Amino acid sequence: MTLLVLLGPTGIGKTDLSISLAKYFGTEIVSADSRQIYRELDIGTAPPSAKQLNEVKHHFIKSHSIFDDYTAGRYETDALEVIGKLFESNDYVWLVGGSGLYIDAVCKGMDNIPGADMELRKTIIKRYEEEGMESLLLELARLDPDICNTLDTHNPQRIMRALEACICSGKPYSSLRKNFEKSRPFDIVKTGLTMDRDLLYKRINSRVDCMMDAGLEKEAGELYPFREFNALKTVGYRELFDCFDGKTGREEAIELIKRNTRRYAKRQFTWFARYPEIKWFHPDDFDGITAFIQSKIAGQVKS
Numbered sequence: 001m002t003l004l005v006l007l008g009p010t011g012i013g014k015t016d017l018s019i020s021l022a023k024y025f026g027t028e029i030v031s032a033d034s035r036q037i038y039r040e041l042d043i044g045t046a047p048p049s050a051k052q053l054n055e056v057k058h059h060f061i062k063s064h065s066i067f068d069d070y071t072a073g074r075y076e077t078d079a080l081e082v083i084g085k086l087f088e089s090n091d092y093v094w095l096v097g098g099s100g101l102y103i104d105a106v107c108k109g110m111d112n113i114p115g116a117d118m119e120l121r122k123t124i125i126k127r128y129e130e131e132g133m134e135s136l137l138l139e140l141a142r143l144d145p146d147i148c149n150t151l152d153t154h155n156p157q158r159i160m161r162a163l164e165a166c167i168c169s170g171k172p173y174s175s176l177r178k179n180f181e182k183s184r185p186f187d188i189v190k191t192g193l194t195m196d197r198d199l200l201y202k203r204i205n206s207r208v209d210c211m212m213d214a215g216l217e218k219e220a221g222e223l224y225p226f227r228e229f230n231a232l233k234t235v236g237y238r239e240l241f242d243c244f245d246g247k248t249g250r251e252e253a254i255e256l257i258k259r260n261t262r263r264y265a266k267r268q269f270t271w272f273a274r275y276p277e278i279k280w281f282h283p284d285d286f287d288g289i290t291a292f293i294q295s296k297i298a299g300q301v302k303s
Contacts, residue, residue: 001087001186002297006096007032007103007272008193009265011204013283015048017193018096022056024290027090030079031060032097032106035234037075040066040223043216044236046207066223066231069118076105087186100271107190109182120167124160125228136163144172157233189296191289192278194269201262208258211236220244235260 004025006018022029031037035045039062047061059082064070079095083106086093095106104110128136136159140147143166162173220240223232227241236257243253272278281289 005190009268025092028057029094032102034099147174190278192280
């Protein structure tokens with residue numbers, strides 16, 4: 001049994017390629033996208049179309065609601081259950097996505113981080129809104145001085161989650177992140193997609209324009225009452241929410257969506273660069289990808 005992983009940044013073409021690869025290997029796709037999982041985010045997360053979903057069965061696409069408190073830890077449990085069932089009738093399963101944390105949850109396992117405390121979370125969010133990031137960073141530095149050197153200090157969600165974990169557990173967040181890999185009852189082959197950055201950024205810009213044409217602004221307007229939900233702290237929605245609040249103009253919001261999506265793609269590359277086992281390909285190199293996978297599978301059989 002082999003889990004075939006296809007990963008890469010947003011906008012690079014994972015969806016079309018993964019469908020072709022799933023057909024070639026005669027199997028199904030388990031999505032590892034932390035936003036396409038929400039059914040309400042129909043335009044801004046660019047999920048597979050109805051036609052694409054009919055071509056190959058996908059799991060974890062529009063399977064949950066923004067009202068669910070869904071975490072990477074829950075995804076690890078749920079995805080492994082689905083993958084295990086698929087292996088009962090398939091030698092291969094594709095795990096496809098750009099959410100590094102979700103991919104790590106399946107391939108490596110999650111750290112022993114406490115579950116969400118909703119009341120504490122509300123308190124921390126309120127503190128962030130009233131006092132700003134600096135206040136949270138000072139508190140986190142007091143509780144766990146080591147973690148401040150590893151977290152993205154410009155990411156409010158990561159900072160708030162780390163602070164929540166410290167307070168809930170009574171231990172430094174860094175001590176809970178053991179960074180050990182859990183054993184899995186299947187082999188794993190990882191392939192990544194890459195291309196010239198300028199070309200990728202042009203693709204991203206074009207996709208944002210297509211989303212706006214498809215009604216992203218209207219979708220964001222319907223979701224505006226729920227803008228404080230974690231699922232909506234997402235590029236494409238938060239910039240439009242600021243526009244609705246009068247903080248930016250419409251054209252500025254669109255440009256910010258493009259800029260922030262490009263920055264997100266860059267962070268995805270940085271995340272994946274930590275793993276030397278990933279073999280990188282251009283998204284047009286279908287033959288190269290299949291040949292590489294077959295050679296890896298042959299090597300596993302021999303060993």
